Amino acid sequence: MKPDPNLVTSSRLLAQQDALHTSELILDKAEELIALKGVFGFHLKDIAEPLGIRVQAIYKHFHNRDDVLIAVSRRFIDLLSQQFDLDMDLSLRPRIEQSLRAFVDFNIQHPAYVRLALIDFATPEGGMEYVKLAAGGPFKDNFTSGPLSPMHKRLRRTLNEGARTGEFRRCDPLQFYRVVYSTTLMQLVFPEDSLLFPNRNARGVAKVKRNLIDVAMRYLNPGS
Numbered sequence: 001m002k003p004d005p006n007l008v009t010s011s012r013l014l015a016q017q018d019a020l021h022t023s024e025l026i027l028d029k030a031e032e033l034i035a036l037k038g039v040f041g042f043h044l045k046d047i048a049e050p051l052g053i054r055v056q057a058i059y060k061h062f063h064n065r066d067d068v069l070i071a072v073s074r075r076f077i078d079l080l081s082q083q084f085d086l087d088m089d090l091s092l093r094p095r096i097e098q099s100l101r102a103f104v105d106f107n108i109q110h111p112a113y114v115r116l117a118l119i120d121f122a123t124p125e126g127g128m129e130y131v132k133l134a135a136g137g138p139f140k141d142n143f144t145s146g147p148l149s150p151m152h153k154r155l156r157r158t159l160n161e162g163a164r165t166g167e168f169r170r171c172d173p174l175q176f177y178r179v180v181y182s183t184t185l186m187q188l189v190f191p192e193d194s195l196l197f198p199n200r201n202a203r204g205v206a207k208v209k210r211n212l213i214d215v216a217m218r219y220l221n222p223g224s
Contacts, residue, residue, distance in 0.1 A: 022051075022053075022057070022061060023061040023062075023071075025051055026047055026051070026058055026061060026062070026068065027068070027071055027072055027075065029047045029050060029051060030042075030047055030068050030069070030072050030112075031072055031075075031110070031112040032112075033046055033047065034069075034072065034111075034112035034115050034116065035111035035112045035115065035196060035197075036197075038115055039069065039115050039116060039119045039130075043065070044058050044065055044068070047068070066130070069116070069130045070130050070133050070134050071134075072112060072116065072130075073116055073130040073131045073133065073134035073135075074134040075113075076110070076112075076113040076116060076117075076131060076134065077131065077134045077135050077147050077148065078147070079106065079110065079113075080106075080113075080148060080151065081147050081148050081150060081151050082151070083099070083102065083103055083106055083151050084099045084103070084151050084154050084155045085099070085102075085154065086098075086099050086154055086155075086158050092158065092161065092162045092165070092167050092168065093167065093217070095158060096158065096162075096216065096217075096220070097213050097217075099155075100180065100209065100212050100213050100216055101209045101213075103180065103184060103212075104184060104205070104208050104209045104212060105205075107184055107185070107188060108188065108195055108196070108200065108205060108208075111188075111193075111196035111197070114185060114188055114189065114196060115196075116130055116131055117131055117185065118185065118189065120132055135147060135148060143173075143174055152173065152174075152177065155173055155176070155177065156173040159171065159173050159176060159220075160173075162220065166222060167222070168220040168221075168222065169220060169221065169222045169223075169224060171219070171220065176216070176219060176220070179215065179216065179219050180212065180215075180216055183211070183212050183215045183216075184208070184212055187208045187211060187212070188208065195208065
């Protein structure tokens, strides 16, 4: 008796869904551990034990620990690409300020991504560059092509509009992004990184946002 093709297909779909669910749980736990212990502060067994699985089960989804970190970095790239989704109904300054607040929230809500980014910045050509691999090539390429190019295109459009109207000085959008990203990261990790932990202080978060807006707007000031 031949098996019912509908049942076979249904079984395969369920197996695929279970595999996807397990894979996502592994990445969720990896993110949590990166946030708490850093990129190099945990082992695969630290992921497996809380999930009630063996380390060997992780190898069904990922080749090794680095593969897990690259997959987490792909999540990072996907969410980062959605940043600076500017509200074009707002005037220029409120538009930028709103996006800067959202950028701070994004980084604070995903502390693992902050730590992964800092590892990549610290190991050019010298180690495993997780975010760079997830982005599919050098960071600079993403300003014109690649998964992050839509984000940079949105930001560039608003900055160019501000330069045309005289509200902003004419500047290199890449340079502005460098200022924004470096200011955000440094405020979150130096001189201490308490804002990356769940019991973060709301006043501290608000201060980071104010400081970032102040730095960014000073940079865009036509008189600067």
